Amino acid sequence: MIRAVLYLNQFFGGLGGEDKADLPARLTEEAVGPTKAFNAVLGDRGRVVATVICGDNYFAENIEKATREVRDLIAPYKPDLLFAGPAFNAGRYAIACGAVCKMAQSEFHIPAVTGMYRENPGLDLYRRDVYIIETGDTARFMAQVVGKMAALGTKLLGGEKIGSPAENGYFSRGLLANEVASKIGAKRVVDMLLHKLRGEPFESEVARPAYDRVRPAPPLKNIRSARIALVTDGGLVPKGNPDKIEMATATRYGRYDITAKDTLDPSEYEVNHGGYDSVLVRQDPNRLVPVDVMREMEREGEIGALHDRFYSTTGLTCIVSVMTELGKKIAENLKEEGVSGVILTST
Amino acid sequence: MVGSNRIVPAQKIVSPLGNPALQPEDEKAMRKNLVRKALEVLQAYLDEQKVFP
DSSP: OEEEEEEEETTTTTSOSGGGTTOOOEEEOSOOTTHHHHHHHHGGGEEEEEEEEEOHHHHHHSHHHHHHHHHHHHGGGOOSEEEEEEEETOHHHHHHHHHHHHHIIIIIOOOEEEEEETTOTHHHHHTTTSEEEEEOSSGGGHHHHHHHHHHHHHHHHTTOOOOOHHHHTBOOOSOOOOOOOSSOHHHHHHHHHHHHHTTOOOOOSSOOOOOOOOOOOOOOOOGGGOEEEEEESBOEEETTOTTOOOSSSOOOOEEEEOTTOSSOOGGGEEEOOTTSOOHHHHHOGGGTSOHHHHHHHHHTTSSSEEOSEEEEOBOSSOOHHHHHHHHHHHHHHHHHTTOOEEEEEOO | OOSOSEEOOOSBTTBTTOOTTSOHHHHHHHHHHHHHHHHHHHTSOOSSOEEOO
């Protein structure tokens, strides 16, 4: 008999709305809210032995503490399986659901399943660690979602092979699994191309990364008093690459002092970038990071100041999400350092 | 186009702000012009990605 535990927020737990979002976690053995739906789906195979209810604000404002409290409430029940939510499009609820599922996996070593809408900000936070069933944006389809959550949960519990996201209705977790296909790759790709050429639908085997759009920054004012920084993804680093920036798929950046330098001396730098022939830049690093002309323009008052360090990383086969993070950190550093404009040279 | 909103096309991948075919002083002048262009572009208003050739 499967013993399941369900995590709900204050609303689905029947305790109230936003006015009750500060309630700390508590447990009930009563079948509240979606508990009934889970019990109906589990039928003879099992039931929800306990339901934990916690206010969304209480959880989101004290994630670690609340997670521990939920864990301690659940522990005596020794569940086999945990369900959380589903959270649909509720962001704070999703954070709680993701955290509780993650905790159940790591502390109780039991399978855990939750559900979220594709735009829920909690999705990207937890999709790699937790099985998240795709839901609509409202609770209208609760029964359907509960069915999918229970189906996946019982499969996980039974140690069955979990197929693709599409088969089970969960969001892809960023995992690659080897499979033997009935047709070789060459045949599959040609078939795909033929469908495309005929205007027929086809499905790519690899999803293309989605690039978002960033709103342009407002125009720089007062250039003659502005501090301008030089940034590059051409992999220019001091000799010896002290920050050990990778020559491809970089995960780091460096900041290199150019205080009082009128130019970049080739004997002090090297290029650590596997994607272009760097001989010209090594001969004269100003061809990548134009310290020489920027310093002149600073002297002549065309800009307020050339920032005293340049930032560098290697832009080759990089992971978009990693680079987004590095970019954010560099921008934060630059803002703290009083920089108002950047010239980024890219190879 | 991916990424940057303000784009100034530069020389070559292997030397964005350089040109070995030029004499050093001319190369430096070319570099200064390109960088000046970049500074002008920083001062331009735009509401979507634009290339400034």
